[in-house]
Each structure stands twice: as C-alpha cells, then as structure tokens.
Amino acid sequence: MLETVSTTSFAWRFGGPLAGLPPALAWTLLAALALAGAALILLSYRRTLVALPSGPRRLLVSLRLLLWAGLLLALAGPARVERIHKTDTPRPLAVLVDRSGSMTAPDNRRQTRSDDALRRWRALAPAAAAAHGEIRAFAFADTDAPLPLASSALSGPALSLGAGERPAPGQTRLFENLDHLLAHAPAGGWGGIVALTDGLDTVALDSAAALEATTRAALASATPFYLVPGRNRHSGRPFLAFRELSLPAHAPPRSTVRLELAVDSYQAADRVVDLHLRVGERVLPPSSLLLESGRRLRTVSLDLEAAEPGLLPVELRLGEGPEAPTLRAEVRVAPPSATRILYFQGGLDWGYRFLADILRRDPSFSLDPVFHLGTEAAPRPAGAAQARRPGSPSGRPALAALPDTLAGYSGHDLVILANAQARQFTAAQQEALSAWVRQGGVLLFLAPDEAATHAYAGTELEKMLPVVFAAPAPAAAEDAALAEFREQMRRMGAQNSIERDFAQRAARETRVAPLHDFAWEPAARQLLGPEITEIAPRFAHYSRVHRAKPAAEVLARHPRDLAPRGDEGSAAEERAILLALQRYGRGWSAVLTSDALWRWKLAQPSEDRGVERFWQNLLAWLSREVARGPRFERAPLQAEPGRELVFRIAGAATRLGGVTIEIDPESRPPGQAAPTTQIPLFARGEDGGLRLHPWTPPSEGRWLLTARGAADEELIARHWITVSRLATGEDSGLPPDEALLRGLAERSGGAVLDTTPPVAWRAASARSPTFVRETLEPLWHRPWIFLALLGLYATELLLRRRFKLL
Numbered sequence: 001m002l003e004t005v006s007t008t009s010f011a012w013r014f015g016g017p018l019a020g021l022p023p024a025l026a027w028t029l030l031a032a033l034a035l036a037g038a039a040l041i042l043l044s045y046r047r048t049l050v051a052l053p054s055g056p057r058r059l060l061v062s063l064r065l066l067l068w069a070g071l072l073l074a075l076a077g078p079a080r081v082e083r084i085h086k087t088d089t090p091r092p093l094a095v096l097v098d099r100s101g102s103m104t105a106p107d108n109r110r111q112t113r114s115d116d117a118l119r120r121w122r123a124l125a126p127a128a129a130a131a132h133g134e135i136r137a138f139a140f141a142d143t144d145a146p147l148p149l150a151s152s153a154l155s156g157p158a159l160s161l162g163a164g165e166r167p168a169p170g171q172t173r174l175f176e177n178l179d180h181l182l183a184h185a186p187a188g189g190w191g192g193i194v195a196l197t198d199g200l201d202t203v204a205l206d207s208a209a210a211l212e213a214t215t216r217a218a219l220a221s222a223t224p225f226y227l228v229p230g231r232n233r234h235s236g237r238p239f240l241a242f243r244e245l246s247l248p249a250h251a252p253p254r255s256t257v258r259l260e261l262a263v264d265s266y267q268a269a270d271r272v273v274d275l276h277l278r279v280g281e282r283v284l285p286p287s288s289l290l291l292e293s294g295r296r297l298r299t300v301s302l303d304l305e306a307a308e309p310g311l312l313p314v315e316l317r318l319g320e321g322p323e324a325p326t327l328r329a330e331v332r333v334a335p336p337s338a339t340r341i342l343y344f345q346g347g348l349d350w351g352y353r354f355l356a357d358i359l360r361r362d363p364s365f366s367l368d369p370v371f372h373l374g375t376e377a378a379p380r381p382a383g384a385a386q387a388r389r390p391g392s393p394s395g396r397p398a399l400a401a402l403p404d405t406l407a408g409y410s411g412h413d414l415v416i417l418a419n420a421q422a423r424q425f426t427a428a429q430q431e432a433l434s435a436w437v438r439q440g441g442v443l444l445f446l447a448p449d450e451a452a453t454h455a456y457a458g459t460e461l462e463k464m465l466p467v468v469f470a471a472p473a474p475a476a477a478e479d480a481a482l483a484e485f486r487e488q489m490r491r492m493g494a495q496n497s498i499e500r501d502f503a504q505r506a507a508r509e510t511r512v513a514p515l516h517d518f519a520w521e522p523a524a525r526q527l528l529g530p531e532i533t534e535i536a537p538r539f540a541h542y543s544r545v546h547r548a549k550p551a552a553e554v555l556a557r558h559p560r561d562l563a564p565r566g567d568e569g570s571a572a573e574e575r576a577i578l579l580a581l582q583r584y585g586r587g588w589s590a591v592l593t594s595d596a597l598w599r600w601k602l603a604q605p606s607e608d609r610g611v612e613r614f615w616q617n618l619l620a621w622l623s624r625e626v627a628r629g630p631r632f633e634r635a636p637l638q639a640e641p642g643r644e645l646v647f648r649i650a651g652a653a654t655r656l657g658g659v660t661i662e663i664d665p666e667s668r669p670p671g672q673a674a675p676t677t678q679i680p681l682f683a684r685g686e687d688g689g690l691r692l693h694p695w696t697p698p699s700e701g702r703w704l705l706t707a708r709g710a711a712d713e714e715l716i717a718r719h720w721i722t723v724s725r726l727a728t729g730e731d732s733g734l735p736p737d738e739a740l741l742r743g744l745a746e747r748s749g750g751a752v753l754d755t756t757p758p759v760a761w762r763a764a765s766a767r768s769p770t771f772v773r774e775t776l777e778p779l780w781h782r783p784w785i786f787l788a789l790l791g792l793y794a795t796e797l798l799l800r801r802r803f804k805l806l
Contacts, residue, residue: 115231249717346420438585
C-alpha cells in the first residue's frame with residue numbers, strides 16, 4: 001500500500017543578486033556586505049552635527065544595525081521546505097502450512113514433506129520479513145478454514161498440530177483454505193500467500209475448475225501465490241493415466257476433428273512411451289510421448305480425418321502390456337442439415353444483398369443478419385426477445401446487435417463481419433466472439449477499406465485474426481494527405497470557373513477499376529481442394545494489411561501489387577495478402593481483404609455461376625469442422641466409487657434432450673444380465689454456456705454416458721468412463737502435484753520457491769521512498785517582518801529628530 005509521508009525543514013534560498021549562486025559564495029558575499037554595512041553605520045554616527053552622549057549614540061547605532069540585519073536576512077531568503085514522499089507500506093504475508101496426512105507421513109528416513117518445506121521456508125523467511133514486515137501463519141488439513149498459528153511455530157525444530165486441528169489422513173482442502181484466506185484478508189489485502197504444501201487436494205471435484213476459480217480470486221485482489229513444495233522419498237510406484245478428453249461428437253464428411261487429451265503421470269526418471277491410435281479400421285503408426293520425471297500433466301492434441309459418413313470409433317493405448325491405460329471414443333460423421341451463418345453488416349455495401357441472394361438459393365445455408373450502420377457500438381437490447389426485421393433469409397427474427405455473451409452464438413456455426421468499423425463493437429462483444437471462436441466457432445472477416453482497418457490494430461478482434469493490421473497514421477500525415485488532395489482538386493478546377501465544365505472534366509478522367517485474378521498459393525489446393533481453387537475469383541479493390549501472423553496460412557495473394565513483409569527491421573516485400581486463415585483455439589478465423597466479388601458477378605454472363613460456387617464452397621469448407629449437437633468438455637476418464645463427478649456438456653445447450661448413464665454393454669461379463677433401465681442424470685445449473693450434470697459412481701466398472709439432442713435423435717454424444725479404486729487420497733503415496741503448484745504460481749504472478757527468494761521480495765526490500773513534490777514557503781516576506789523593519793526605521797527617524805540630528 002502506498003503511504004504519503006511529509007517532512008518539514010528550514011532552508012536558505014538567496015534572492016536578488018545572490019540568486020543562483022553556490023551557497024558558499026552567497027554566504028561569503030553576504031558576510032562581506034554585512035561587515036561593510038556595519039562599518040558604514042558606525043562611521044556615520046561617529047561624528048554628528050550635534051554632540052550626542054554615549055547612550056543615545058549607542059541606541060541609534062543599534063537601531064540602524066538591526067534594520068541592516070533585517071534587510072540582509074530578507075536577502076538571504078529564509079524558507080520552510082515541505083517534502084512529500086510516497087513510501088510503499090508492505091502488505092502482510094500469509095504463510096499457510098499443509099498439515100494433512102500426505103505432508104506428515106514419514107518416509108523410510110522418517111522425514112516428512114512438512115519438515116522439508118519448513119526447512120526451505122526458514123531459509124526464505126528473512127527475505128520475506130524484509131519485503132513484507134508482518135508475517136501471519138496458518139495451518140490446515142481437513143478444515144474448510146485455516147487455523148491461526150503463532151509465528152514462532154514456523155521457526156521451531158518441528159511443527160505440531162495446532163489447537164483444534166484434527167489429523168485427517170484422507171482429506172485435504174487446499175483450494176477451500178486458499179479461497180478462505182483470500183476472502184478474509186486484512187484491510188488492503190495480502191501481499192502474498194506462501195503455501196507449504198504438496199499440492200494434493202482430495203476434496204475438489206474438478207481440480208482444473210478449482211484452480212481457475214482460485215487464481216481468478218487471487219488476481220482480483222492482487223495477491224500472488226508462492227508455493228514451497230514439500231518433498232521426501234516418494235514411496236508410491238510410478239503411474240500413468242488418461243485424465244480428460246475433449247472430442248467433437250459429430251463432424252461432416254471429409255473434415256478434420258481435433259482430439260485433446262490430458263495425460264497424468266509420475267515417473268522416477270524420464271521415460272518415452274508409445275501412443276497407439278486406432279481410427280475406424282485404420283491402425284496408425286505409434287507416436288512417441290516423452291514423460292518427464294516427477295509428477296506431470298501432459299496435453300496431447302491430435303487431428304483425425306473424418307472421411308465417409310458413419311460411426312468413427314477411436315481407440316488409444318499408452319504404452320505396452322495389460323496395465324497400459326486405454327480409452328475409447330467415437331465421432332458420428334454425417335453431413336450437417338444446414339450451416340447457420342450470422343452476418344454482421346457494418347455499413348452500406350452491395351456485399352450483403354449479393355451474398356444473401358447466393359445463399360438463399362442453397363438450402364444448406366441459413367443466414368441471420370445484423371445491420372449496424374452507426375459509427376459507434378450499440379448496446380444489446382435488454383429484453384431477450386428480438387423484434388423481427390424484414391430481409392432475414394432464415395425466416396427467424398434478425399438480431400438487433402452482435403451478441404455480447406458466449407451463449408448468444410450457440411445457434412450459429414459461422415460469423416461474417418462485413419464492412420465493419422472497430423468502433424462498432426464493445427469490449428464485451430469482442431470478448432464473447434473471441435471465446436466462441438476458441439471453443440470451435442468460425443469467423444470470416446471481410447476487411448473494410450484500408451483506412452478503417454488501422455483502427456483494429458491492437459484490438460481483441462485482431463488477436464484472433466490471421467493478419468496484423470497497420471497502426472493508425474499520425475494526425476499530421478493524414479492532414480498532409482488531405483491538404484495535397486485539396487490542392488490537386490483546386491488545380492483541376494482552376495482551369496475553368498464554370499462548375500459544369502469541371503464536373504464534365506472529372507467524369508472524363510474517371511475510369512472503372514479493372515478486375516484482377518486471385519493468385520492462389522500452392523498450399524491452397526491441398527487445403528481448400530480443387531473445387532475452390534479451380535475457380536478464379538476476380539476482384540476490383542482490396543485493403544492492405546501489415547503482415548500475416550507466424551501461424552497463419554496465406555492462401556491467395558494479389559497477382560502484382562507488392563506490400564512490405566512486415567518483418568522487424570526488414571525492407572523485403574511480397575505480394576499483398578487477399579485470403580488468409582489460421583486456427584484459433586479449436587476454431588478458425590479467416591480474412592478476405594478483397595471486395596465481396598459482386599463486381600466480378602456484374603461482369604459475367606447472367607447464366608454463369610462461378611461466383612456462387614466459390615462462395616458456397618468457401619463457406620462450406622470454413623464451417624466443415626464446426627461441432628454440432630451435444631459434446632462433452634474435459635470429460636474425466638477415470639473415477640472412484642462414491643466420489644461425485646461433474647460432467648460438462650456443450651453444444652445446443654437449450655436443445656439438449658437428456659443425459660443417461662449405464663454399464664457399458666460391451667464390458668459386461670458373459671452371462672450377466674443387462675440393467676432394465678438407464679440412469680438419468682439431471683442438470684445442476686450452467687457455467688459459461690456448459691450444462692453441469694453431477695454423478696456419483698455407485699460401483700466399479702466401465703460406464704457409458706449418453707447425451708441426446710431434443711430435436712434430432714441422431715445428434716447424440718457418448719463418453720466412456722472407468723470407475724475403479726484408484727490410488728488417490730492422502731494415504732496413496734502420490735508424489736507432490738508440482739504441475740498444479742506451477743499453475744497456481746504462474747497464473748497468480750507468484751513463483752515456486754526452492755532456495756532463492758522471488759524477485760518481488762528482493763525488489764521490495766531495496767525499494768526507497770519515491771519523491772513526489774517539494775513545497776517552498778518563504779518566511780522573509782511575512783507582514784509582521786516588514787512592519788518590524790518599518791518600525792525600526794521610523795523609531796530611528798523620530799529619535800534623530802528629537803536629538804536634533806535632522
């Protein structure tokens with residue numbers, strides 16, 4: 001916390017001819033002046049017109065010397081100086097000690113993880129005290145709130161259980177205690193929270209969600225986490241397991257779907273295992289996966305080809321042998337009923353009517369328009385119902401504004417931003433659109449004129465696009481360009497003063513912009529296919545962009561015009577970009593810098609359908625991977641009996657028919673009867689557009705979870721989960737979860753501590769007060785000082801008159 005400190009001192013600020021001189025020289029001159037003046041005063045009263053007794057003479061000399069001293073004092077400029085500094089008063093530091101079973105269980109050397117963490121904390125404590133001053137200690141195990149500890153307890157040889165603390169070898173509430181400390185922080189908040197723990201939380205149902213919620217609260221209160229891991233000789237055996245899976249349940253034919261997998265492992269040393277993958281009837285060559293030593297959480301992403309319609313089973317195995325973890329999933333490959341397009345029109349242009357007419361003739365597309373012709377962002381209507389606007393090809397009500405929530409995009413597969421200005425979007429609208437694309441949506445950005453693209457530089461929209469826009473030009477450059485244009489117009493009009501002649505001259509010099517062909521890049525044929533690249537689109541105008549991003553795929557360029565490459569410090573040029581795209585999260589973003597090709601259509605015979613086929617093929621290709629129907633997000637693959645899980649289901653949340661679970665029919669032993677009914681799972685709310693379905697496994701086995709769409713029974717998603725007595729809990733011998741500790745530290749701005757204090761502590765202890773301002777209050781020109789000097793001079797004059805010296 002910043003605290004203002006004020007100090008007051010006295011200083012001499014010389015004025016008049018002494019101003020600006022070094023103090024030593026100024027005092028020397030002032031002393032010489034004082035002596036010279038005193039000598040003159042003594043000489044002036046040594047001989048007078050009337051003989052004076054010694055008493056009156058001394059009185060007059062004293063009055064004159066006092067007056068001279070007062071004038072010299074004013075010339076020296078006495079002043080009161082007030083200096084204001086701001087000092088960073090450190091916020092207190094909280095130290096949270098994990099006293100759970102995994103931290104207090106001794107290893108074969110009778111060393112506990114708690115002893116190991118405390119030993120390293122004691123080496124860090126002096127730096128923490130220097131940076132934060134006050135340190136408050138707490139302990140926890142199975143309690144939902146930490147218990148206070150005396151600060152001296154952290155410096156003793158061993159740490160015993162606190163008063164009221166219960167040893168609970170099977171429970172650790174790490175996230176609950178961190179949340180409690182954040183919620184009950186002192187005034188101004190904590191300067192940081194140091195947790196001495198092994199990172200094992202046996203209560204959190206979803207560690208990823210708990211980690212996200214806790215770090216969000218820490219960032220809101222500017223409280224970093226500093227983690228001191230407790231380690232000892234791990235007595236548990238190495239393990240390897242699949243944890244979470246994300247895979248679209250549905251895909252169109254001849255598309256690519258992305259499989260995302262979380263692999264949890266503990267290895268005593270680095271190890272390489274083979275990942276075996278079977279997709280349909282094809283067995284792919286195994287790929288190598290490096291498992292680093294220690295507790296690690298690896299994320300694996302794979303692109304799978306969905307070719308022909310039908311059910312596409314996916315099987316994975318990690319490693320060899322009967323204990324190798326396996327998983328099963330499936331994707332239903334079928335052509336979508338319709339591609340749902342949200343079209344945002346940000347200005348008057350022929351593009352919308354042109355594309356609407358094309359897509360209206362193709363039943364595989366459904367178009368919902370948003371018209372926003374103002375220059376500034378418009379707030380979304382408060383009511384849920386939208387007034388129907390004419391001209392919506394889908395027949396549904398047109399939206400009044402671009403959605404500002406993730407749920408607002410749930411009914412669309414593709415968003416087109418056409419002729420849009422950056423000022424027309426609020427921050428909430430941009431963030432919602434970005435989140436939707438990251439979760440699998442597709443964005444096509446039809447660039448407006450080149451000057452308008454500059455306003456997108458640095459925006460949230462630019463972050464997801466495959467290109468970087470040039471920054472806006474300085475105002476001086478724009479004014480110079482405008483002045484040059486006006487001068488050219490003046491010169492053209494100056495040849496004839498008649499306005500009609502000037503208009504005719506301008507009309508004669510106007511030329512229709514020629515049409516240019518797209519120059520396809522070699523990668524375009526492989527990526528888009530010949531049905532798109534064999535069409536040669538022609539355009540009239542385009543907007544330049546600064547450069548393509550490193551991960552972007554440039555598919556088409558200008559046939560002749562060159563543009564700077566945009567590389568730092570490079571003057572090289574390349575042909576200007578017309579069409580580019582890149583993957584953004586699970587979705588895609590694309591940029592088309594040319595016009596909407598309607599001028600090409602006007603130049604073609606009426607029976608030619610090249611423009612229509614290009615747009616229909618391009619939009620169908622862009623939306624080919626959009627997941628339709630329900631799907632499971634980060635679904636767990638393993639569970640324990642009696643411990644509740646929460647399944648997150650995305651996609652068509654408002655049209656979800658139902659969720660059921662049953663024992664996998666294929667995993668039942670021969671002769672075992674099948675259950676008569678499936679168990680329904682009811683929703684327990686929503687989170688970020690995902691429906692939450694809790695379930696507590698009643699017994700071991702492989703279970704099959706099924707989510708069905710309400711409107712279309714073919715839109716179903718299935719997920720398999722294995723329930724077994726996993727090696728979890730405080731007495732499991734699991735190693736410290738250092739991946740979780742690193743996540744807590746990195747996301748909150750803290751650090752994982754070993755023997756070196758963090759940079760923030762070292763900087764805080766060396767920080768000096770910051771000078772803010774200095775206030776100077778002169779003392780010599782106070783009214784009473786002038787009155788005193790005037791009184792001295794008046795008294796001397798009156799006495800001189802009395803003594804008949806005047």
